[in-house]
Every structure is written in C-alpha cells, then in structure tokens.
Amino acid sequence: MKSLFVEGNSGMHRVSARAKLLVLAALGVMLFLTANLMLLALAVLAAAAVYFSIGLPPRSALARLKPIFLTILIVALFSLAFNPWHVAIVALLRLTALMLFATAVTATTTIAQFIDEITLLARPLERLGLLRADDVGLAVGLVVRFVPEILDRYRAIREAHAARGIKVRPTTVLVPLIILTLRDADNIAAAIDARGVRRHVN
Incomplete structure (x- = not known):
C-alpha cells in the first residue's frame, strides 16, 4: 500500500503530530462558528499557503486536490440548490479551508x-x-x-x-x-x- 505521507523538512513536517491534529480540530470548530465571507476567504488563503509550503511539486500538489475539490464542489452545488447563494459560498469556503489544511496534515504526518x-x-x-x-x-x-x-x-x-x-x-x-x-x-x-x-x- 502507498501512503499519503510525503518526506520533507518543511515547517509542517517539524511540527508535532499532536499539535497539528489539535490545530486541525480547532480550525474545524472556528470555521463553523463564523459565516463571514472575508474571514473564510482569508482562512482558505492561509490553508492554501500552508499546503503549498510542504514541498510537493506543484503538479503533484494539485493532483492530490482534484478529488477533494470535486467532492466539495458537489456539496456546494447541493447546498446552492436548497439554500441562498450566500449559504452555499460559506459552505464552499469552510470545506475548502478545512480540506486544504487537513491534506497538509496528512501529507506531513506518518x-x-x-x-x-x-x-x-x-x-x-x-x-x-x-x-x-x-x-x-x-x-x-x-x-x-x-x-x-x-x-x-x-x-x-x-x-x-x-x-x-x-x-x-x-x-x-x-x-x-x-x-x-x-x-x-x-x-x-x-x-x-x-x-x-x-x-x-x-
């Protein structure tokens, strides 16, 4: 079997597994406590910066995100079908930020x-x-x-x-x-x- 772990020496690699999991849990809670589009957009940018700093080649980094973003897009479209556009955008930003950081955690934790x-x-x-x-x-x-x-x-x-x-x-x-x-x-x-x-x- 292959692993999602990527060898490296980035900042995320040097952070302890416990700290990363605690931050991931805290991020999940905080993201679902706000519906502010600006804050959520900043969270997406910050999570993306963390993810693309772990040392993966750009092509490999994007390839890992394809199935994740497809799932998020499907969830957002379902949300848009039953809710106002603002609610769908909030769901899209929340899930994107959370999944970007979660992917960074799995890529830097054995x-x-x-x-x-x-x-x-x-x-x-x-x-x-x-x-x-x-x-x-x-x-x-x-x-x-x-x-x-x-x-x-x-x-x-x-x-x-x-x-x-x-x-x-x-x-x-x-x-x-x-x-x-x-x-x-x-x-x-x-x-x-x-x-x-x-x-x-x-």
Whole structure:
C-alpha cells in the first residue's frame, strides 16, 4: 500500500503530530462558528499557503486536490440548490479551508504518528469501558492508509473504461470499486487476526 505521507523538512513536517491534529480540530470548530465571507476567504488563503509550503511539486500538489475539490464542489452545488447563494459560498469556503489544511496534515504526518495520537486520545474512553483505544487507533490508521489505494483503484477502473470505449458512469465505476475495496478489507482483517493484533472478546 502507498501512503499519503510525503518526506520533507518543511515547517509542517517539524511540527508535532499532536499539535497539528489539535490545530486541525480547532480550525474545524472556528470555521463553523463564523459565516463571514472575508474571514473564510482569508482562512482558505492561509490553508492554501500552508499546503503549498510542504514541498510537493506543484503538479503533484494539485493532483492530490482534484478529488477533494470535486467532492466539495458537489456539496456546494447541493447546498446552492436548497439554500441562498450566500449559504452555499460559506459552505464552499469552510470545506475548502478545512480540506486544504487537513491534506497538509496528512501529507506531513506518518501513519504511525496518527495511530499513536488517536490511541492516546481514546485512552480515557477505554478506561470508561466504552471502547478499545488500540482498535480505534488501528482503524483510523487503516482509513488514512486506504485513501490513496482507493483513489488509484478509481483511476485504474476509469482508464480501463476509457480503453474499452465504455462511457464512465458512477454505477459502472462505483460497483467494482466497492467490491475491490471490500475484498482488500477482508484480506487485511484476516491478516490482522492471524498476527494476533486484535484480541478476540467472547
């Protein structure tokens, strides 16, 4: 599997994983506490500056953003269909700023760091008997790790359609993508259990 992490020595790389995750959480809260277009636009510019400072070549940096912006655009269009234009623009700016910074965080934080921080964060809930912190950390790590795999699978399926002269439709792409993803998930779960990473609870 590939990782979203990018080797580098930028300012974001030098910041601790815990600090980045805390800033990301705080940014998410602050963005949804304001509807001021000027403040939100400044947040987008600041997040973009952070993202493009992590050392990725411009082409690679933009390629990573394509699926994210497509999702944001779809959400904004749905919002515009049911809300005034101002509300749709606010949603677009909020999500853009948040996703730009989140992408910078994932590009400068290793999977191991994600797992460690999420596991530590979940410890108090484990003491209350609500969950197992190690399982939560592992689950989050696998989700982050699966993202580039799913994107690569989507591109491969789309290219296979184009090579066969088949028109790309959501139904013809999503069904094989979901089947392949679920198959990989089963294989990974079996490998995890075979290595005794998860303790079985009767």
